[in-house]
Amino acid sequence: MEFHVSLAGRGDLSARIYRQLHEAVVDGRLRSGEKLPPTRELARRLAVSRNTVALAYERLTAEGFLVGRVGAGTFVCANPPAPAPATATGPGAVPPRPVWRGLATPRASTRRPPYDFGVGVPDTSRFPMAAWRRQVARQLRDVTAADTLYGDPAGHPGLRAEIARHVGLSRSVRVSAEQVLVTNGTQQALDLVARVLLAPGDRVAVEEPGYPPARELFASHGARLAGVPVDAEGVVVQALPVDTRLVYTTPSHQFPLGPPMSLDRRTALLEWARDAGAVIVEDDYDSEFRFADRPLEPLHSLDRGDRVLYVGSFSKTMLPMLRLGFLVAPPSLLDALRAAKRLADLQSETTNQGAMAGFMADGLFVRHLRRVTREYAARRTMILTVLRRDFADRLEVVPSTAGLHLAAWPTGDVDVTALVERAAAAGVGVADLAEYHGFGPGRPGIALGYGRIDLDRIEEGLRLLDEVW
C-alpha cells in the first residue's frame, strides 16, 4: 500500500516529511524491512524537490530508523529505536473525568501458576469445542442475506427463546422471550441497567466484599456507592441506606464469600426494596453449578412487584471469550433497555448468538453442564476433604452450595496477603479476599477456585500451601 505523506503542518517541507515517516515507523504502520519509495518518486508525488525528500531520508537513516542498501533502495530498519513510552502528563495530555482516575484496568496476565486455584474462571479444556465449531459453521453456512445486516438490538430471537426456556426450567424464572435481552456478558447487562435507571449521585448498594467490576461500573456512572456487609444469610438488609436506588446482589453464591442468601433474607430484602422504592439487580453468575439438592427461589421469582432485574452469564457455563450474557427485565423497562443496547453497540454479534441458540436447542448445553458439574463437584469435594483433614486447625470454610470457588477464613493470626504471595512463589495461585473489599480492610481470608485445577493436582497444590503457611 502506498504510504500517504501530507504536507500540511508546521516546519519546513523536509521536516514535515521526516516527522510523518518517523511516526509511521515508531507506531508500526511502516514495518521492519519495508521498502520506502525512491526519493525521486516521492518527490514527484509530493511536488517537492528531490533534495527535500533526501534530507528527510538522511536524517532518519542517521537516527537508525532507515537503512539504505546500494542498488536496492531505502528500507525500514530491522530494529528501529523503541518509541518513548506514552506519558499521561505531558502539557497537551487530555485528562479523563475524575471518576475514571481510580478505575485503571490491570492488563490480564497470561501466566498461569502450576497449581491454579484461580477464581471466576471455568475449565476451558473441558469445553466441547468440536460441537461448538459445528454450531458456528452451521450459522455461517446457513446465513441469509438478511442475516448479514443489522438485527434486533435485544438479540437473536432463537437465543432469547432458549434463554427464557432455560431460566424457566432451571431457575423457575418464568419469563417470555420478549423479556430477555442478550448482552455482551454480565458486564454489559449492568451497564445497560445503570444507563436506564441511574442518574449521577444516585445511591447504589453493593455487597462488601463484592464483585469489583460491578462496583466500578456503577461508580463510573457517577453513582454514590454504599458497601453493605454480608453475613451468613447474605446481604444485611438493615444496613442498606434509606436513599438506595439500586441494590446489586449475588444471592445464589455470594461473590466472593459463597453463602446463598437465606429465604428469610430474600423476603426481607424484597420487602425493604418495595418500601424504599429501590430496584434489585440479581446477578446469578455461576449458580448452574449446584451441589445441593434444591436451590432457593431466585429473588426474581419471589418478587411480585417487578423490582428485580435478573442477570445471567455464559462466561462460566461456556467460555468467557464468547461475551454472552443476558438480562431479564420487567416489562416497564424493556423499551428503554432495548434503546440503551442500541445506543451502546447497536446489537451483539450474531454468529455466536445463533450458535448458542443451536447449542441449547440441540440439548448440548445441558449435557455440557451436567458433565462439567460432575467434574467440578469432584474437585470441590477433594478441596473440602483436604481442608478438613490438613487445615482444620487453621481455616474455617465458608459454607456454600453452588459455584466455582470456595472461601475460607484463617482462624489464627496470619498475614493473608503475605501468605498469598508466598503461595504464588511456590507455584500455587489462590486469591486474597482483600482484593474484593472496596470499602476497608474487612475480614482476612482466601478464595480457592476449582475451575482451573485438575482433580489430581489439588492435593499437591494444597500441600504446597500448607508448606508456606
Ligand SMILES: Cc1ncc(COP(=O)(O)O)c(C=O)c1O
Ligand atoms: C459476580 C460475577 N458476576 C458476573 C461474572 C461474569 O461476568 P461476564 O458475564 O461479564 O463475563 C463474574 C465473573 O467472574 C462474577 O464473578
